[in-house]
Amino acid sequence: MTRKKKALLTPLVVASATAMILSGCSTAEGDPTGSAGEPQTGGTLKVLSNGDTDHIDPQLIAYVPSNSITRTISRSILSYEASNDAAERSELVGDLATEVPEPEDGGLTYTITLREGTTWDAPDGARDIVSADVERGIERICNPYIGAALGGYFISLIEGMAEYCEGFAAVAPEIEPMKEYIESNDISGVETPDDKTVVFRLVEPASDFTSMLSLATANPAPVEVLDYLPDSPEYRNNFVASGPYTVAEHKPDVKLTLERNPSWNADSDPLRKAYVDSIEMTMGIEVDAGMQQLQAGSADMLFDLQPSPANIQQLTSVGDEKFTTLENGGxxxxxxxxxxxxxxxxxxxxxxxxxxxxxxxxxxxxxxxxxxxxxxxxxxxxxxxxxxxxxxxxxxxxxxxxxxxxxxxxxxxxxxxxxxxxxxxxxxxxxxxxxxxxxxxxxxxxxxxxxxxxxxxxxxxxxxxxxxxxxxxxxxxxxxxxxxxxxxxxxxxxxxxxxxxxxxxxxxxxxxxxxxxxxxxxxxxxxxxxxxxxxxxxxxxxxxxxxxxxxxxxxxxxKKANYHSDRVQNFAIYALAQNGDWANVWLSK
The missing domain is CATH 3.10.105.10 (Dipeptide-binding Protein; Domain 3)
Known part of the structure; x- marks a missing residue:
């Protein structure tokens, strides 16, 4: 089926094409967020899952549900507000960046300015997130051990990245050779004139490049990651967080526990309120058992599970406001x-x-x-x-x-x-x-x-x-x-x-x-x-x-179907996860 090979060109002018519809609709009158009263802090958000996340390493994320996890532990350059308004949750905003950059140089250049006060939860204490971390994250995309599934967007678009990745492919997929390559080589289209400025230069104008910067694939990476194979057990056990939570424990296919990141600076984060103290995801759950736990109040939200057709029929027949749907464009x-x-x-x-x-x-x-x-x-x-x-x-x-x-x-x-x-x-x-x-x-x-x-x-x-x-x-x-x-x-x-x-x-x-x-x-x-x-x-x-x-x-x-327990408040959709935002829900007492 493969015909003569010809690379897909990167965007030349892509105008602001019609936004993907993410229209959440409640099945009944009322507030689908379940919000009541003032936000409350504390408690453990209990999430149910059939399977595990595809990756913990942000550069490697490609599975939509995994964006719920990444949202809490790793901050992106650009991102989206959690909202049940389709237009609001589809509007790109700054996360680590102070704002969404405007194209310069005829659409070939984008300059990112990093916020003050953003930090890593480094082994020796909080450390500022700097432009070199952004550069390192982009460089890790094409590592020869396990390359990023969504990396092709960046490799074909950022000046010099294809050549950088070609050289990286010849490196042994081992810790020391990969570390040496990253530390000794640069991508010409990623410049870091100072600690708070990153300049991206593209091979062609691409107005959707800013949308790509909302992907976890482009997230900054701390220097510590170079001491581990990407997403290896050692990487996961020594995860360095930038979001409000960090990985406390991960038992593959069994359980994931996230706890508060003591180095996170709430004043530097406009998108995450981090009301709950911890998040526990229990795996190996079937749909019907999961729905029973949510309705009984012994669990709160779903990860890779959705209400079954029988569940949906029952929920719509009684007008359960905790059941919502949204179109995801897929x-x-x-x-x-x-x-x-x-x-x-x-x-x-x-x-x-x-x-x-x-x-x-x-x-x-x-x-x-x-x-x-x-x-x-x-x-x-x-x-x-x-x-x-x-x-x-x-x-x-x-x-x-x-x-x-x-x-x-x-x-x-x-x-x-x-x-x-x-x-x-x-x-x-x-x-x-x-x-x-x-x-x-x-x-x-x-x-x-x-x-x-x-x-x-x-x-x-x-x-x-x-x-x-x-x-x-x-x-x-x-x-x-x-x-x-x-x-x-x-x-x-x-x-x-x-x-x-x-x-x-x-x-x-x-x-x-x-x-x-x-x-x-x-x-x-x-x-x-x-x-x-x-x-x-x-x-x-x-x-x-x-x-x-x-x-x-x-x-x-x-349509993506979502459901949550009675005690979940402020259930607002984070667009990339197509689910309620773990970083912004709170729990009623």
Whole structure:
């Protein structure tokens, strides 16, 4: 499926494209925050999770729920206010930076000024966060031990970073060689004229660069991190925090405990009030058990769990104000085709076969499994509702999502394919088993044998799907994944570039190195568009071009559902986590 390789250009003018819709809506009249009276300090916020965070190391974060953790322990250059107002929570503001910088030098330069009073919780006591820490964080992005999943945005855009990373790739993935490389080499496009100033120089103008600076990938890194392998147990046990909390204990797949950071200076932090004394996340919890604990008041919030369709029906029927939803601009269910495998004599490498399978999936049935049309909707392209570039269209069928197994059978026969057997991993989490079984049933209606097998949720992305050998060796043929935009705002690039473009350097979430020159050219034009309307039309053409190749079946988008206990007050959404902000809720006594 990979065509002649051509790198996706970084943005040229990207105007302020239409903001990603994050419209939280309560299911009943009243205040969904649950706020009552004056804020109270103290107590332990009890969070329930099925799986673990993908990483503690901020540079490596890519899993949306993990942003809840990072928000509390590591401050970003830029960020967002927690709010239940869609416009307010989508507005970029300063975090470590005093303000959002304006582009200079024709859009090639951005100058960051760091706030006074921001500190690390260093082993020998509080220490100021300085510009060298910002530089070090950017340099760690492409370390050869475990590179940042979202690092490609920065590597292709910051002047000299591609060359820096090329040199870093030749370094042994060990502590001392990596430390020496970082301390002995610089990225020409990151300048630190003094302790409170960082100047970024770009290879091309990019008005979405400031949005990228809200990602944890760009967070500063203290000098102590160079003494440990990135995100290793030693790194985690010696975590140096900059947020209001720090890591007290982490037992993988069991429990995470955060406690107050004594070095945090509240006066320097406009975004986090840190009302609770500590945060405990308990893992290994199933959805129904988690909801029972929240409703009983023995736990407070959810991490990677969401109310089940049955829960949602019950909560909406009684008008429970603690249940809210929001659109996140993503597609909750993509079915990826493995075009790297020779399974079935390489059948999935044929575009005609992949297009035939588009007709076999009963998307409408999946929507019902996900909770019905009030919370989920059929999709047919790579962009979800709310992304500038999303427009309703369907290249396969009439767009309603109903399966046409006879059409699929005929097209497979035309392609000379018989006795197709597909290996299908799925996450044993929430409604994922039911969705996988629904897709299996659809495919079997079209005469396709499907072999389902579970993969633990914590391993699914981190160790299974992103392990490129699993694709090459044919460990899977089709797989369900979801994708949310990486930042808030005109975010089509954050959907397209990491999943559907390939410039010769493997990307974690482009599982089969998919690439299309025509789509890349259209994307480059969209990034250079002078108006959001022009950009949106070009991104829509990108969508259509990709779907003609059929690298995925786009199945459904789902609103993010959140729920919390009665004692949680000020439940306001932190946009990057798509959940209530742990750093700003308080607990009623």
């Amino acid at each position: 597609v909750d269910q993509f079915l990826w085709f493995n075009t790297k495998t020779d399974n079935n004599d390489g059948a999935l490498q044929k575009v005609e076969v992949r297009q035939a399978l588009q007709y076999a999936i009963d998307k409408a049935a999946v929507v019902q499994v996900m909770g019905g049309e009030e919370i989920a909707t059929v999709t047919n392209g790579i962009f979800g509702p709310g992304i500038n570039g999303h427009e309703p269209f369907s290249l396969y069928g009439d767009g309603d999502g109903k399966a046409d197994p006879e059409k699929a059978k005929q097209l497979l026969a035309d392609a000379g394919i018989e006795n197709l057997t597909l290996k299908f991993p799925y996450r044993n989490l929430g409604s994922q088993p039911d969705i996988a079984q629904t897709v299996q049933a659809s495919l079997e209606e079209a005469g396709i044998t499907v072999e389902l097998f579970p993969v633990p949720p914590t391993d699914y992305y981190a160790n299974f799907m992103t392990n490129r050998e699993n694709a090459t060796n044919g460990e899977w043929d089709i797989a369900l994944v979801g994708w949310s935009p990486d930042w808030v705002g005109g975010a089509a690039r954050s959907v397209y570039q990491p999943q559907f473009s390939f410039n010769g350097t493997p990307q974690a979430y482009n599982y089969v190195d998919y690439n299309n020159d025509e789509a890349n050219e259209l994307a480059a034009q969209a990034l250079a568009a002078s108006t959001p309307e022009e950009a949106g039309e070009l991104w829509h053409q990108v969508d259509q071009t990709v779907m003609e190749d059929s690298p995925v079946v786009s199945i459904a988008a789902k």
